[in-house]
Amino acid sequence: MTGLLGTTVGALAGFAGAWLAQRAQTRMQREERTHQEQARWLADKKPLFRDLLVVFRQWREALSGAGTDTDDLADLRRSALKWSVEASLIASEPVRLALDEVQATFAAAEAQLRNGHVSVEESGVATQLGNGLSVLEDAMRAELKELLRGPRRRIRLQNRVRAIDPRTSPPEFWPTAAGSDS
Numbered sequence: 001m002t003g004l005l006g007t008t009v010g011a012l013a014g015f016a017g018a019w020l021a022q023r024a025q026t027r028m029q030r031e032e033r034t035h036q037e038q039a040r041w042l043a044d045k046k047p048l049f050r051d052l053l054v055v056f057r058q059w060r061e062a063l064s065g066a067g068t069d070t071d072d073l074a075d076l077r078r079s080a081l082k083w084s085v086e087a088s089l090i091a092s093e094p095v096r097l098a099l100d101e102v103q104a105t106f107a108a109a110e111a112q113l114r115n116g117h118v119s120v121e122e123s124g125v126a127t128q129l130g131n132g133l134s135v136l137e138d139a140m141r142a143e144l145k146e147l148l149r150g151p152r153r154r155i156r157l158q159n160r161v162r163a164i165d166p167r168t169s170p171p172e173f174w175p176t177a178a179g180s181d182s
Contacts, residue, residue: 041090042147048090049140052083053133056102060129063109073110080106091143098139102132 059076084103088096105128 038147042144045087045090045140045147046144048083048087049144052080052087052099053137053140055080055083056106056133056136059106060126060133063106063113063129064126070114077106077110091140094139095136095143098132098136102129102136105129105132 055076059073059080062073062076080103084099088099091099109129
């Protein structure tokens with residue numbers, strides 16, 4: 001009877017350990033796929049975000065400058081819209097929200113210049129444009145920084161899996177005599 005009970009308990013413990021190890025490995029693989037997808041977009045996001053900010057800054061300078069041709073403003077608006085659409089396809093929600101606000105501010109500033117013949121400096125729109133661009137740039141930097149932090153998360157997750165299933169870890173991850181990990 002004791003042997004049967006011991007075998008049953010051992011089998012249940014082995015099954016639970018295998019289940020936990022499989023679950024941790026599945027989680028690690030999911031994290032790896034997520035990171036690979038983010039890293040794939042990182043190469044596209046950096047130059048896209050850079051180009052988008054450059055176009056918006058050029059548009060701001062054109063709005064601030066006296067005597068800017070309406071054709072130049074239209075070209076910059078089209079260019080900014082093109083880059084904005086591309087960025088919104090692959091950007092996170094905070095970047096998309098900041099982008100929408102910047103676009104609305106720029107459109108309002110341009111309409112105000114066209115209709116009211118008021119300079120951007122007099123209306124206070126220049127400050128709004130600068131603040132909007134700062135918020136957009138901060139959101140973009142935060143997104144890129146989060147993508148760059150991904151590999152460290154993956155390493156921590158791999159170490160957790162190794163701690164759960166010692167058969168998959170090299171001796172350097174096995175507990176030492178003092179009971180601490182090396």
